[in-house]
Amino acid sequence: MQLAVRNRKMKNSIYLDYNATTPCDKEVVEAMLPYFSDTFGNASSQHHAFGWLASDALEQSAHSLSKVLGVSSNELVFTSGATESCNAIIKGVFEAASPHKNHIITTLTEHKAVLDVCKQLEKKGAKVTYLEVDNQGIISLDALKKAITEQTALVCIMWANNETGVLQPLDSISAICKNKGVLLFSDATQALGKIKLDSFFNWVDFACFSAHKIYGPKGVGLLFSKKSAHSHWVSFIQGGGQQRKLRGGTYNIPGIVGLAKAIALNLKTQEETSQRLEKFRNQIENKLGQIEGVQVNGGLADRLPNTLNVSIAYVDGEQLLNVLGQEIAVSNGSACNSASVQPSHVLTAMGVESTLAMASLRISLGKFNTQIEVEQAVDRIKQSVANLRAKNILWTDR
Ligand code: PLP
Secondary structure (H helix, E strand, O other): OOOOHHHHHHHHEEEEOOOOOOOOHHHHHHHHHHHHHHHOOOOOOOOOOOHHHHHHHHHHHHHHHHHHHHHHHHHHEEEEEHHHHHHHHHHHHHHHHHOOOOOOEEEEEOOOOHHHHHHHHHHOOOOEEEOEEEEOEEHHHHHHHHHHHOOOEEEOOOOOOOOOEEOOOHHHHHHHHHHHHEEEEEEEEOEEEOOOOHHHHOOOEEEEHHHHHOOOOOOOOOEEEHHHHHHOOOOOOOOOOHHHHHOOOOOHHHHHHHHHHHHHHHHOHHHHHHHHHHHHHHHHHHHHHHOOOOOEEEOOOOOOOOOEEEEEEEOOOHHHHHHHHHHOEEOOOOOOOOEEEEEHHHHOOOOHHHHHOOOOEEOOOOOOOOOOHHHHHHHHHHHHHHHHHHHHHHHOOO
16 A cells, blocks of 8 residues: 555544554653754763753653652663563563572463563573453452462562553552562553552552653653662663663663653643543443444453453454454454464453454544544444444354
Protein backbone atom coordinates (compact mmCIF):
# COMPACT_ATOMS: atom_id res chain seq x y z
CA MET A 1 0.00 0.00 0.00
CA GLN A 2 1.32 3.42 -0.89
CA LEU A 3 2.37 5.85 1.82
CA ALA A 4 -0.25 8.41 0.76
CA VAL A 5 -3.00 5.78 0.96
CA ARG A 6 -1.80 4.67 4.40
CA ASN A 7 -1.73 8.26 5.57
CA ARG A 8 -5.27 8.85 4.33
CA LYS A 9 -6.49 5.68 6.02
CA MET A 10 -4.82 6.70 9.28
CA LYS A 11 -6.44 10.14 9.20
CA ASN A 12 -9.87 8.58 8.62
CA SER A 13 -9.46 5.95 11.34
CA ILE A 14 -10.68 6.08 14.91
CA TYR A 15 -7.81 5.38 17.29
CA LEU A 16 -8.83 3.04 20.11
CA ASP A 17 -5.45 1.48 20.83
CA TYR A 18 -4.11 3.76 23.57
CA ASN A 19 -2.70 0.83 25.57
CA ALA A 20 -0.36 0.17 22.62
CA THR A 21 0.85 3.75 22.50
CA THR A 22 -0.41 7.31 22.81
CA PRO A 23 0.17 10.47 20.79
CA CYS A 24 2.55 12.92 22.42
CA ASP A 25 0.83 15.85 24.10
CA LYS A 26 1.56 19.10 22.24
CA GLU A 27 2.90 20.63 25.46
CA VAL A 28 5.25 17.68 25.83
CA VAL A 29 6.61 18.17 22.31
CA GLU A 30 7.07 21.90 22.97
CA ALA A 31 8.95 21.19 26.18
CA MET A 32 11.24 18.74 24.37
CA LEU A 33 11.97 20.75 21.22
CA PRO A 34 14.70 23.10 22.54
CA TYR A 35 16.75 20.12 23.70
CA PHE A 36 17.22 18.69 20.20
CA SER A 37 19.10 21.51 18.54
CA ASP A 38 19.35 24.64 20.69
CA THR A 39 20.15 23.34 24.14
CA PHE A 40 21.77 20.19 22.85
CA GLY A 41 24.67 19.76 25.29
CA ASN A 42 25.70 16.57 27.01
CA ALA A 43 24.53 16.66 30.62
CA SER A 44 27.81 15.07 31.67
CA SER A 45 29.88 17.93 30.17
CA GLN A 46 30.52 19.91 33.31
CA HIS A 47 32.94 22.49 31.94
CA HIS A 48 30.76 24.63 29.71
CA ALA A 49 27.31 26.21 29.47
CA PHE A 50 26.02 23.67 26.93
CA GLY A 51 26.51 20.90 29.47
CA TRP A 52 25.29 22.99 32.41
CA LEU A 53 22.00 23.77 30.65
CA ALA A 54 21.47 20.11 29.81
CA SER A 55 22.19 19.05 33.36
CA ASP A 56 19.82 21.77 34.64
CA ALA A 57 17.08 20.21 32.49
CA LEU A 58 17.96 16.79 33.85
CA GLU A 59 17.82 18.01 37.43
CA GLN A 60 14.52 19.84 36.90
CA SER A 61 12.96 16.78 35.30
CA ALA A 62 14.15 14.52 38.13
CA HIS A 63 12.87 17.05 40.67
CA SER A 64 9.47 17.34 38.99
CA LEU A 65 9.12 13.54 38.81
CA SER A 66 10.11 13.13 42.41
CA LYS A 67 7.47 15.70 43.41
CA VAL A 68 4.56 14.35 41.36
CA LEU A 69 5.31 10.71 42.17
CA GLY A 70 6.12 11.36 45.82
CA VAL A 71 9.49 9.56 45.79
CA SER A 72 13.10 10.64 46.10
CA SER A 73 14.87 11.45 42.83
CA ASN A 74 17.58 9.02 43.97
CA GLU A 75 14.99 6.28 43.68
CA LEU A 76 14.46 6.92 39.96
CA VAL A 77 16.56 5.71 37.03
CA PHE A 78 15.89 6.83 33.46
CA THR A 79 15.80 3.99 30.94
CA SER A 80 14.79 3.45 27.33
CA GLY A 81 11.33 2.22 28.34
CA ALA A 82 9.48 -0.32 30.44
CA THR A 83 11.07 -3.30 28.68
CA GLU A 84 14.54 -2.18 29.69
CA SER A 85 13.36 -1.44 33.22
CA CYS A 86 11.87 -4.96 33.55
CA ASN A 87 15.11 -6.49 32.26
CA ALA A 88 17.23 -4.37 34.58
CA ILE A 89 15.21 -5.17 37.69
CA ILE A 90 14.66 -8.90 37.21
CA LYS A 91 18.13 -9.68 35.88
CA GLY A 92 19.72 -7.25 38.31
CA VAL A 93 18.06 -8.77 41.37
CA PHE A 94 18.79 -12.32 40.19
CA GLU A 95 22.45 -11.50 39.67
CA ALA A 96 22.82 -9.72 43.00
CA ALA A 97 21.12 -12.47 45.00
CA SER A 98 23.18 -15.15 46.70
CA PRO A 99 23.26 -18.43 44.71
CA HIS A 100 20.68 -20.19 46.85
CA LYS A 101 18.18 -17.33 46.30
CA ASN A 102 17.44 -18.30 42.73
CA HIS A 103 13.63 -18.35 42.89
CA ILE A 104 11.41 -15.82 41.14
CA ILE A 105 7.62 -15.70 41.37
CA THR A 106 5.56 -14.12 38.63
CA THR A 107 2.18 -14.65 36.95
CA LEU A 108 1.10 -16.26 33.69
CA THR A 109 -0.45 -12.98 32.55
CA GLU A 110 2.55 -10.64 32.74
CA HIS A 111 3.75 -8.69 29.73
CA LYS A 112 6.40 -10.48 27.67
CA ALA A 113 8.91 -7.95 28.99
CA VAL A 114 8.68 -9.90 32.25
CA LEU A 115 7.87 -13.41 31.00
CA ASP A 116 10.63 -13.57 28.40
CA VAL A 117 13.20 -12.33 30.92
CA CYS A 118 12.10 -15.05 33.36
CA LYS A 119 12.34 -17.67 30.59
CA GLN A 120 15.85 -16.44 29.79
CA LEU A 121 16.88 -16.61 33.45
CA GLU A 122 15.59 -20.19 33.70
CA LYS A 123 18.36 -21.09 31.27
CA LYS A 124 20.80 -19.61 33.75
CA GLY A 125 19.53 -21.63 36.70
CA ALA A 126 16.60 -19.56 37.95
CA LYS A 127 13.57 -21.42 39.27
CA VAL A 128 10.45 -19.56 38.26
CA THR A 129 6.93 -20.05 39.61
CA TYR A 130 4.27 -18.80 37.20
CA LEU A 131 1.15 -18.16 39.31
CA GLU A 132 -2.14 -19.07 37.67
CA VAL A 133 -5.06 -16.64 37.53
CA ASP A 134 -8.80 -17.19 37.90
CA ASN A 135 -11.31 -16.60 35.10
CA GLN A 136 -11.20 -12.85 35.85
CA GLY A 137 -7.43 -12.72 35.58
CA ILE A 138 -6.68 -12.41 39.32
CA ILE A 139 -4.03 -14.40 41.15
CA SER A 140 -4.77 -16.33 44.35
CA LEU A 141 -3.20 -14.69 47.40
CA ASP A 142 -3.02 -18.10 49.06
CA ALA A 143 -1.11 -19.49 46.11
CA LEU A 144 1.30 -16.55 46.35
CA LYS A 145 1.83 -17.16 50.09
CA LYS A 146 2.49 -20.84 49.45
CA ALA A 147 4.88 -20.17 46.59
CA ILE A 148 7.23 -17.96 48.63
CA THR A 149 10.15 -19.91 50.05
CA GLU A 150 13.53 -19.19 51.62
CA GLN A 151 14.92 -19.25 48.07
CA THR A 152 12.63 -16.53 46.72
CA ALA A 153 14.57 -13.49 45.54
CA LEU A 154 11.79 -11.53 43.85
CA VAL A 155 8.04 -11.45 43.27
CA CYS A 156 7.05 -9.80 39.95
CA ILE A 157 3.36 -9.00 39.65
CA MET A 158 2.02 -6.33 37.34
CA TRP A 159 -0.51 -3.81 38.60
CA ALA A 160 -2.70 -3.43 35.49
CA ASN A 161 -2.82 -5.91 32.66
CA ASN A 162 -2.23 -4.39 29.24
CA GLU A 163 -4.74 -6.65 27.43
CA THR A 164 -7.67 -6.77 29.84
CA GLY A 165 -6.98 -3.84 32.15
CA VAL A 166 -7.47 -6.20 35.12
CA LEU A 167 -5.86 -4.91 38.33
CA GLN A 168 -4.09 -7.25 40.72
CA PRO A 169 -4.75 -6.63 44.46
CA LEU A 170 -1.36 -5.00 44.93
CA ASP A 171 -1.96 -3.81 48.50
CA SER A 172 -2.60 -7.39 49.69
CA ILE A 173 0.23 -8.75 47.53
CA SER A 174 2.55 -6.18 49.09
CA ALA A 175 1.45 -7.10 52.62
CA ILE A 176 2.29 -10.76 51.93
CA CYS A 177 5.70 -9.91 50.46
CA LYS A 178 6.54 -7.58 53.36
CA ASN A 179 5.44 -10.20 55.87
CA LYS A 180 7.66 -12.80 54.23
CA GLY A 181 10.55 -10.39 53.69
CA VAL A 182 10.57 -10.77 49.91
CA LEU A 183 11.16 -8.01 47.36
CA LEU A 184 8.22 -6.96 45.18
CA PHE A 185 8.49 -5.60 41.66
CA SER A 186 5.36 -4.35 39.93
CA ASP A 187 5.11 -3.39 36.28
CA ALA A 188 2.88 -0.32 36.46
CA THR A 189 3.33 0.71 32.83
CA GLN A 190 -0.39 0.61 32.09
CA ALA A 191 -1.59 1.86 35.45
CA LEU A 192 0.23 5.20 35.55
CA GLY A 193 -2.09 8.05 34.63
CA LYS A 194 -5.15 5.79 34.50
CA ILE A 195 -5.78 5.05 38.18
CA LYS A 196 -4.84 6.78 41.44
CA LEU A 197 -1.30 6.02 42.53
CA ASP A 198 -2.58 5.55 46.09
CA SER A 199 0.18 3.98 48.24
CA PHE A 200 1.86 2.32 45.25
CA PHE A 201 5.37 3.43 46.13
CA ASN A 202 4.95 2.11 49.66
CA TRP A 203 3.70 -1.21 48.39
CA VAL A 204 6.55 -2.00 46.02
CA ASP A 205 10.34 -2.19 46.10
CA PHE A 206 10.71 -1.85 42.33
CA ALA A 207 8.48 -0.56 39.54
CA CYS A 208 8.63 0.43 35.90
CA PHE A 209 6.92 2.99 33.69
CA SER A 210 7.04 4.10 30.09
CA ALA A 211 6.58 7.61 28.66
CA HIS A 212 4.83 6.60 25.45
CA LYS A 213 1.89 5.06 27.33
CA ILE A 214 1.15 8.39 29.00
CA TYR A 215 1.27 10.88 26.10
CA GLY A 216 5.04 11.19 26.16
CA PRO A 217 7.77 10.21 23.70
CA LYS A 218 8.76 6.67 22.73
CA GLY A 219 12.08 5.23 23.85
CA VAL A 220 12.20 6.60 27.38
CA GLY A 221 11.01 5.12 30.65
CA LEU A 222 11.58 4.92 34.36
CA LEU A 223 12.79 2.39 36.83
CA PHE A 224 11.84 2.90 40.48
CA SER A 225 14.11 1.30 43.03
CA LYS A 226 13.23 2.00 46.65
CA LYS A 227 16.19 3.21 48.72
CA SER A 228 16.04 0.13 50.90
CA ALA A 229 16.18 -2.10 47.79
CA HIS A 230 19.18 -0.41 46.11
CA SER A 231 21.66 -2.96 47.42
CA HIS A 232 19.54 -5.85 46.12
CA TRP A 233 20.20 -5.32 42.41
CA VAL A 234 23.15 -4.71 40.14
CA SER A 235 23.14 -2.73 36.95
CA PHE A 236 23.83 -4.43 33.66
CA ILE A 237 24.49 -1.28 31.63
CA GLN A 238 27.91 0.04 32.51
CA GLY A 239 29.89 2.80 30.89
CA GLY A 240 30.18 6.49 31.66
CA GLY A 241 29.05 6.19 35.26
CA GLN A 242 25.81 8.11 34.67
CA GLN A 243 22.82 7.79 37.02
CA ARG A 244 24.89 6.89 40.06
CA LYS A 245 26.45 4.10 37.99
CA LEU A 246 23.06 2.39 37.79
CA ARG A 247 22.58 2.96 34.07
CA GLY A 248 25.47 4.10 31.95
CA GLY A 249 24.98 6.01 28.71
CA THR A 250 24.56 9.62 27.61
CA TYR A 251 21.40 11.12 29.05
CA ASN A 252 18.50 11.35 26.60
CA ILE A 253 17.64 14.90 27.64
CA PRO A 254 14.75 15.58 25.20
CA GLY A 255 13.23 12.23 26.16
CA ILE A 256 13.69 12.78 29.89
CA VAL A 257 12.19 16.29 29.66
CA GLY A 258 9.25 14.82 27.70
CA LEU A 259 8.77 11.99 30.19
CA ALA A 260 8.69 14.35 33.16
CA LYS A 261 6.32 16.77 31.42
CA ALA A 262 3.98 13.98 30.28
CA ILE A 263 3.74 12.45 33.73
CA ALA A 264 3.18 15.80 35.46
CA LEU A 265 0.51 16.86 32.95
CA ASN A 266 -1.39 13.62 33.00
CA LEU A 267 -1.35 12.99 36.73
CA LYS A 268 -2.89 16.44 37.21
CA THR A 269 -5.95 15.53 35.14
CA GLN A 270 -5.99 11.76 35.78
CA GLU A 271 -9.22 11.57 37.79
CA GLU A 272 -11.29 13.66 35.43
CA THR A 273 -9.93 11.90 32.31
CA SER A 274 -10.47 8.47 33.82
CA GLN A 275 -14.08 9.28 34.70
CA ARG A 276 -14.80 10.40 31.14
CA LEU A 277 -13.11 7.35 29.62
CA GLU A 278 -14.86 4.96 31.96
CA LYS A 279 -18.19 6.36 30.81
CA PHE A 280 -17.16 5.79 27.18
CA ARG A 281 -15.85 2.31 27.98
CA ASN A 282 -19.10 1.37 29.71
CA GLN A 283 -21.14 2.62 26.76
CA ILE A 284 -19.16 0.42 24.38
CA GLU A 285 -19.32 -2.50 26.77
CA ASN A 286 -23.10 -2.22 27.16
CA LYS A 287 -23.71 -1.93 23.45
CA LEU A 288 -21.37 -4.75 22.41
CA GLY A 289 -22.67 -6.83 25.32
CA GLN A 290 -26.09 -6.81 23.66
CA ILE A 291 -24.69 -8.77 20.70
CA GLU A 292 -25.33 -12.50 21.07
CA GLY A 293 -22.17 -14.47 21.85
CA VAL A 294 -20.07 -11.58 23.17
CA GLN A 295 -18.23 -12.01 26.47
CA VAL A 296 -16.26 -9.41 28.40
CA ASN A 297 -12.93 -10.79 29.53
CA GLY A 298 -12.14 -9.74 33.08
CA GLY A 299 -15.45 -7.85 33.22
CA LEU A 300 -16.12 -8.70 36.88
CA ALA A 301 -12.69 -7.66 38.11
CA ASP A 302 -11.41 -4.23 39.09
CA ARG A 303 -10.15 -2.86 35.79
CA LEU A 304 -8.50 0.14 34.20
CA PRO A 305 -11.25 2.60 33.29
CA ASN A 306 -10.14 2.87 29.67
CA THR A 307 -9.83 -0.80 28.72
CA LEU A 308 -12.31 -3.30 27.35
CA ASN A 309 -11.50 -6.81 26.16
CA VAL A 310 -14.26 -8.77 24.45
CA SER A 311 -14.41 -12.15 22.75
CA ILE A 312 -16.90 -12.53 19.95
CA ALA A 313 -18.18 -16.01 19.08
CA TYR A 314 -18.76 -17.11 15.47
CA VAL A 315 -16.28 -14.69 13.91
CA ASP A 316 -12.74 -15.28 12.77
CA GLY A 317 -10.59 -12.98 14.89
CA GLU A 318 -8.06 -12.26 12.17
CA GLN A 319 -10.75 -11.44 9.61
CA LEU A 320 -12.48 -9.16 12.11
CA LEU A 321 -9.26 -7.26 12.86
CA ASN A 322 -8.53 -6.96 9.14
CA VAL A 323 -11.97 -5.58 8.38
CA LEU A 324 -11.99 -3.24 11.37
CA GLY A 325 -8.42 -2.15 10.71
CA GLN A 326 -9.66 -0.26 7.63
CA GLU A 327 -11.54 2.14 9.91
CA ILE A 328 -10.76 1.58 13.57
CA ALA A 329 -7.44 1.00 15.33
CA VAL A 330 -7.97 -1.73 17.93
CA SER A 331 -5.90 -4.77 18.78
CA ASN A 332 -6.03 -8.25 20.18
CA GLY A 333 -3.45 -10.06 22.20
CA SER A 334 -2.66 -12.84 19.77
CA ALA A 335 0.99 -13.29 18.94
CA CYS A 336 2.18 -13.89 15.41
CA ASN A 337 5.24 -15.96 14.78
CA SER A 338 6.50 -17.29 11.48
CA ALA A 339 4.59 -20.55 11.83
CA SER A 340 1.23 -19.57 13.22
CA VAL A 341 -0.92 -17.12 15.12
CA GLN A 342 -1.14 -18.01 18.80
CA PRO A 343 -4.05 -16.99 21.02
CA SER A 344 -3.29 -14.42 23.71
CA HIS A 345 -1.40 -15.94 26.64
CA VAL A 346 -3.39 -13.68 28.96
CA LEU A 347 -6.80 -14.87 27.80
CA THR A 348 -5.61 -18.47 27.64
CA ALA A 349 -4.44 -18.24 31.26
CA MET A 350 -7.92 -16.94 32.18
CA GLY A 351 -9.41 -20.08 30.68
CA VAL A 352 -10.81 -18.46 27.53
CA GLU A 353 -11.12 -21.19 24.94
CA SER A 354 -8.67 -20.83 22.04
CA THR A 355 -11.06 -19.87 19.20
CA LEU A 356 -12.73 -17.29 21.44
CA ALA A 357 -9.35 -15.98 22.55
CA MET A 358 -8.40 -15.59 18.89
CA ALA A 359 -11.66 -13.72 18.28
CA SER A 360 -10.98 -11.09 20.89
CA LEU A 361 -10.72 -7.33 20.64
CA ARG A 362 -8.92 -5.00 22.97
CA ILE A 363 -10.41 -1.54 22.89
CA SER A 364 -8.31 0.95 24.83
CA LEU A 365 -9.51 4.52 25.02
CA GLY A 366 -7.54 7.69 25.53
CA LYS A 367 -8.06 11.34 26.31
CA PHE A 368 -8.48 12.43 22.71
CA ASN A 369 -11.45 10.12 22.04
CA THR A 370 -14.85 11.75 21.62
CA GLN A 371 -18.47 10.67 22.10
CA ILE A 372 -18.97 10.63 18.33
CA GLU A 373 -15.98 8.34 17.84
CA VAL A 374 -17.32 5.98 20.48
CA GLU A 375 -20.70 5.77 18.74
CA GLN A 376 -19.17 5.33 15.31
CA ALA A 377 -16.82 2.63 16.56
CA VAL A 378 -19.65 0.66 18.13
CA ASP A 379 -21.68 0.85 14.89
CA ARG A 380 -18.72 -0.31 12.83
CA ILE A 381 -17.91 -3.20 15.12
CA LYS A 382 -21.56 -4.32 15.21
CA GLN A 383 -21.81 -4.09 11.43
CA SER A 384 -18.55 -5.95 10.83
CA VAL A 385 -19.54 -8.74 13.21
CA ALA A 386 -22.93 -9.08 11.48
CA ASN A 387 -21.28 -9.16 8.02
CA LEU A 388 -18.74 -11.80 9.01
CA ARG A 389 -21.32 -13.94 10.75
CA ALA A 390 -23.60 -13.80 7.70
CA LYS A 391 -20.85 -15.64 5.80
CA ASN A 392 -20.20 -18.15 8.57
CA ILE A 393 -22.18 -21.35 8.18
CA LEU A 394 -21.67 -22.21 11.85
CA TRP A 395 -23.57 -19.04 12.69
CA THR A 396 -26.26 -19.22 10.03
CA ASP A 397 -26.96 -22.94 10.70
CA ARG A 398 -26.75 -22.83 14.47
N1 PLP B 1 4.77 -3.64 30.38
C1 PLP B 1 3.51 -3.44 29.99
C2 PLP B 1 2.39 -3.81 30.91
C3 PLP B 1 3.24 -2.89 28.73
O1 PLP B 1 1.98 -2.70 28.34
C4 PLP B 1 4.33 -2.57 27.88
C5 PLP B 1 4.09 -2.07 26.52
O2 PLP B 1 3.22 -2.55 25.80
C6 PLP B 1 5.63 -2.79 28.34
C7 PLP B 1 5.81 -3.32 29.60
C8 PLP B 1 6.81 -2.42 27.49
O3 PLP B 1 6.91 -1.03 27.40
P1 PLP B 1 7.96 -0.29 26.45
O4 PLP B 1 7.27 -0.15 25.13
O5 PLP B 1 8.19 1.03 27.10
O6 PLP B 1 9.19 -1.10 26.40
